[in-house]
Amino acid sequence: MSTEPTPTTTSYAILGLLAVRRWSTYELARQMDRSLGRIWPRAQSKIYEEPKKLVRLGLAEAARETVGRRTRTVYGITPAGRRALGAWLRTPGSGPVMESEQLLQVFFADCGTRAGTLATLRAARAWAEERNADNLAAVEAYRAGTGPFPERTAQTMLVGGFLTEYYRLVASWADWAAGIAERWPEDPRAAEAPPAELDRIERRARWPERFGSP
Incomplete structure (x- = not known):
């Protein structure tokens, strides 16, 4: 049937x-x-x-x-x-679904090498820069009045704002992670998590209770 x-x-x-x-x-x-x-x-x-x-x-x-x-x-x-x-x-949708091969590779970095992890992090930053170049071109087009469907600029702007912050996040994270991974031994299994960085992550993860907004 x-x-x-x-x-x-x-x-x-x-x-x-x-x-x-x-x-x-x-x-x-x-x-x-x-x-x-x-x-x-x-x-x-x-x-x-x-x-x-x-x-x-x-x-x-x-x-x-x-x-x-x-x-x-x-x-x-x-x-x-x-x-x-x-x-x-009128019905709120589901939140974002994260899917990143590069992040998956970093998660299993202890099965690889420091050099391999650093290469992945450099690729992550390059990805963010490349995507943001197109994002910036779109913003400039709308500012110049040449973007498609200009009557929808107010709505497009909200999504563009998210993408801008997302690409900045990936680039910033890649720089931060690379700075830590550069201090790893060649065999990542012997790497240690700096306590100060764990403290930093915990502080930032408490943003809802501290500020109520990012």
């Missing part, structure tokens, strides 16, 4: 884009990668299937249009889709 598909978080991400304008599946995949890929990365195959599911649910509608000599299918949000999107937005 077949069951009706149910909306997922990716479904609502697509609905949010359809609330901005009508898109073809190719355009949706590009827009997801450009605007949402850093906060909700998904395989392109998922993006191509999602609009069809939304149509079956009555949350989106499909229409054929001609561009030059080509005919393509574009998708738009329906009134039911806007109601479903609004209901989802």
